[in-house]
Amino acid sequence: MTTLDGATLIARSLRQQGVDYMFGIVGIPVVPVAIAFQREGGKFFGMRNEQAASYAAGAVGYLTGRPGACLAVSGPGMVHAIAGLANAWANGWPMILLGGANDSYQNGQGAFQEAPQIEAARPFAKYCARPDSTRRIPFFIEQAVRHSIYGRPGPVYVDLPGDIITGTAEESEVRFPPRCPDPPRALAPEENVRAALELLKQAERPLVIVGKGMAYARAEDEVREFIDRTRLPYLPTPMGKGVIPDDHPLSVAPARSFALQNADVVFLMGARLNWILHFGLPPRFSPTVKTIQLDIEPEEIGNNVPCTVPLVGDGKAIVGQLNALLRSEPWEYPSETTWWTALRQKAAENEEMVRQMENDDSVPMGYYRVLREVRELLPKDAIVASEGANTMDISRTVIPNYFPRHRLDAGTFGTMGVGLAQAIAAQVVHPDKKVVAIEGDSAFGFSGMEVEVMARYRLPITVIIVNNNGISGGPTQLDPNRVPPNAYLPNAHYEKIAEAFGGKGWFVTTPQELRPALEAALNSDTFSIVNIMIDTRAGRKPQQFAWLTR
Structure with missing residues (x-):
């Protein structure tokens, strides 16, 4: 007789249901789940924040059509990962959040990191469940995966108490449901x-x-x-x-x-x-x-x-x-x-206006000048993850995409902090493609430590930071006694973060420095950061309507 523990049943069920990628941060009680997932042939990526892990899982769902998994510890870890549930909910992307939980026999006693996790996930999840026994884990995993990809795709949550993870069952008593097939393609009348x-x-x-x-x-x-x-x-x-x-x-x-x-x-x-x-x-x-x-x-x-x-x-x-x-x-x-x-007339007028901004060699540079250079150097099949208000909006118009699912951004939820996680997801799903994260300096700050993940797994992602000293542009000099709410440290050398982890970094202030730095970064076999200073007053071309048409 073969005895299987809960962690093995979770991992084996996920793999049988076509879940190939898992992102997370291990700790009590989920360490065995990550180890078992690797043992079963899955790819586990340890992230630096559960938010980033959950964003990556959602992006995998979009890129592959099968849910990516996010593994989080109980309490605060699971709560952090709700950000990715919400992002996947808004975008209609399949993902599965696996949240560790206190041992079930300690419910209501004030257990370590005890929290109402199912209730917290429910507003954003199509399906929430806690297995009622170790031997029935495969049933709940299949249900979760099926709910995530059938109908309008979306996120699901499975709550995993410690005693379910460490519990055991005889293999002869466990029923593994068949792999959930891809959703039926419904026709219109x-x-x-x-x-x-x-x-x-x-x-x-x-x-x-x-x-x-x-x-x-x-x-x-x-x-x-x-x-x-x-x-x-x-x-x-x-x-x-x-x-x-x-x-x-x-x-x-x-x-x-x-x-x-x-x-x-x-x-x-x-x-x-x-x-x-x-x-x-x-x-x-x-x-x-x-x-x-x-x-x-x-x-x-x-x-x-x-x-x-x-x-x-x-x-x-x-x-x-x-x-x-x-x-x-x-x-x-x-x-x-x-x-x-x-x-055609309106398109030509707008293209001419943009062309003039793209060819402006003034120092400090503007968005369009920087992004024109990026466009000219990017491989045609590059996957671009972009975030950061003007950086994201302008890159959408300046940098073309030629293939489907080759652009990722803040999406329907307008989520800042998704860029590096989405770039990591794209690189692990498409290791043969060039992946570039185009970030505003504010957006980069949400998840900048994820560059260590790129270093650890040797993901040759190029991060391009369009730096205007803050949210929508900050001052070039700071009075520490009167710091504006939108201001960041002027001329911050974010590229040094890449160097700290063995990557490459460039600090760019002029058009003459821009192309050599981008060429070197895009051709590098390791991860890199190109930190580009722009005019803090730079913005989009004149718009007919204000933000949200207000």
Whole structure:
């Protein structure tokens, strides 16, 4: 007879359910779980903060379609990891948080780090459970994984008391459920598919918006075929970039505000009318706009703006239905219309404005000058993780993406501190690709110690810090008796952190220093930090609307 302990059952169940990556910080009572996960062939990465571990687990879920795991100790550790649950909840990414807990027979006695962990996780988790016995662990792990990837993807939580982890069961008494298959790809009713195409044919000013839901659905081939067949203008959301290469001739991203404001029919492909798309409301959208909504979640249909044609189901499957109808009944939007003329004119105006800012060699430099150089040196298939207000927003417009799931950022939750963890997740999932984290100095500070993780696991990530001395720019000199709330230490040498852990660092202040530093960092076989000082007053190009259209 073979006896298995709880840690082995947890690890073996995770591996059987397709969970390959785990991020966490070990301690009482979860150390055995990490050891067992490695023994079962999983990849465990010890992080420096549970927040970063949870962010990495969510990013793995997005990149692979199977949940990444975050392992946290009880009490404070689990509470720290709720940040990643919330981020995955907002983005619709699968992840599984495994929280250690006090021995169950000590509940209510004031046990070490005892906390209402299931209650704390529940607002952000699709599924929360505590195994009722060691032998039933596989049942709960399979349920957790299935809930995380079926329907609208999202995070799940499994509470693991110490006595469940160290408990034992005879292998003959344990039932391992079969691997949960990938989610079924639900189709839309044929009449809705036909109605969507008919509405697009009637439109004078149509627009397709490609969201990160299409990237998650692995729908890139279908979406590209749809755009190529219909010749419709489109623009991507921030993480929808790359589903269609950003250099596609039908992209109207440079005319984003104009396109949103003037479209009469908008086809939302895996994108939600939330704050990122200004809720679909005036003045950012037409008050009479009609919408086609393709979404996995029925409750999202008609949110903020009444939906004209709903397409509820899987993005890859439904766009496949649209393409099948177009093959039998071809149609394309005319290339010479007043709508196309207006879009091209606005795009050209905006591109010229940006070009002037990109070519400005003033010292100190601005965002556009720095990011132009990054763009020119990045490999085409580089994965970019970006965060930090202006750094993130401007990099989205300056740095193109050519492949799906090659851009990660603060996402729907607008979370700062995700960048380094997401870069680590991308590098472990794609060890053959160049991964670059483009950070504001404020964003870098949230999780800067994670560079030690890059050093420990020899992850050759390039971290580029666009440094303006604070949140939205701080002073170049500080009076310690009157420090502004948004100010950080001026001209801080963050690149020295890389050197402390055996990496390489560069401190850049001029355009002449910029390209050599970036070239050396991007070609380095170890992790590196390029710390670039910019004008503390630098910002985005003039915007028609203020932040959140206030």
